[in-house]
Amino acid sequence: MRADAVSKFYGxxxxxxSVSFAAEPGEVVALIGPNGAGKTTLLSIxxxxxxxxxxxxxxxxxxxxxxxxxxxxxxxxxxxxNLRLFARLxxxxxxxxxxxxxxxxxxxxxxxxxxxxxxxxxxxxRVNIAIGLLADPPxxxxxxxxxxxxxxxRAHVWELISGRAQERGTTVLxxxxxxxxxxxxxxxxxxxxxxxxxxxxxxxxxxxAVGSRERDFEAAFVRFLRERGH
Numbered sequence: 001m002r003a004d005a006v007s008k009f010y011g012x013x014x015x016x017x018s019v020s021f022a023a024e025p026g027e028v029v030a031l032i033g034p035n036g037a038g039k040t041t042l043l044s045i046x047x048x049x050x051x052x053x054x055x056x057x058x059x060x061x062x063x064x065x066x067x068x069x070x071x072x073x074x075x076x077x078x079x080x081x082n083l084r085l086f087a088r089l090x091x092x093x094x095x096x097x098x099x100x101x102x103x104x105x106x107x108x109x110x111x112x113x114x115x116x117x118x119x120x121x122x123x124x125x126r127v128n129i130a131i132g133l134l135a136d137p138p139x140x141x142x143x144x145x146x147x148x149x150x151x152x153x154r155a156h157v158w159e160l161i162s163g164r165a166q167e168r169g170t171t172v173l174x175x176x177x178x179x180x181x182x183x184x185x186x187x188x189x190x191x192x193x194x195x196x197x198x199x200x201x202x203x204x205x206x207x208x209a210v211g212s213r214e215r216d217f218e219a220a221f222v223r224f225l226r227e228r229g230h
Contacts, residue, residue: 001046001064001139001171006055008041008195015041017195018055023188025138026169028162030182032221033192034230039175040069042192043141046173059139065132067142071124075117079108079127082116086131102130106160122153129160133170140164142174146181158185183217191221193230 001023008016016038023029031039045052048061073082083102087095103109106126116124125145132140145161146154162185164170176182182189183203191199191206199206207220210227 001173002058003042003046004056004058006042006045006052006057008038008045008050009053015195016045016052019192019195019197020055021190021197021200023139023171023173025171026165027188028165028172028186029174030186030189031173031175031192032177032179032182032189034225035177036194037192038195039192040143041195043143043173043175046139047141062135063138065135065137065140067129067132067140067145069143069147071128071131073116073124073128073131075115077116078113079103079116079119080112082127083130083134087134090135092135098134098136102134105133105164106130120153122149122156125149125153125157126160129157133164136168137170139171139173142172144176145174146176146178154181161185179218179221191224193225193228198228198230199224 004020005018006016007014007018019042031042033039044050046057046059047064047066080099083099084095087098092098103112108123108126111119111123116127146157149157161172165172188200188202189206190197199209203217206224207215207217210220210223
């Protein structure tokens with residue numbers, strides 16, 4: 001997955017400013033930055049939901065699984081019914097095989113007939129991620145995948161995401177406001193502020209960039225932004 005000089009304008013406002021980066025198969029990359037940095041805009045362009053004003057991306061729409069922050073699922077349908085519906089919408093050849101595969105992946109076989117709205121937030125998010133993976137895409141994009149989840153639910157969700165990257169070589173790009181989560185799960189972080197990519201590298205490299213002597217990624221991140229006027 002690659003972005004080359006991607007910019008996005010909304011009227012006179014430049015939401016993204018010539019952003020370029022690449023993510024390799026099996027790599028987990030975190031997109032972090034203040035509110036309004038352009039994180040969701042970049043993800044939605046990569047997902048094919050909107051067009052860039054300029055620049056290019058190297059990933060095809062069918063090669064990307066998209067997991068939005070607000071799940072577009074049907075709470076009155078069962079888990080299995082949701083998966084079957086989205087498998088059809090994604091044009092998956094063998095619907096039932098894909099549904100069985102996702103139920104196994106999420107560990108929700110026993111809840112397949114349960115109405116989605118009766119599941120915990122963590123299990124609902126597992127279904128949301130499973131929908132993004134139904135077509136077995138080589139890249140997975142997630143917008144705040146663990147927001148509003150408790151620590152145990154968050155651990156289950158990240159076990160699912162990290163396992164997909166390690167076992168299937170899926171490229172994972174996710175946005176988060178929890179920089180501790182980025183440090184814990186990402187191989188590399190991209191720091192966006194006011195639509196500009198300010199940093200690309202490992203969490204340790206960001207700490208080194210601000211001369212941090214102690215391992216405190218959140219403090220290093222805040223200092224990095226402050227030193228650059230954000």
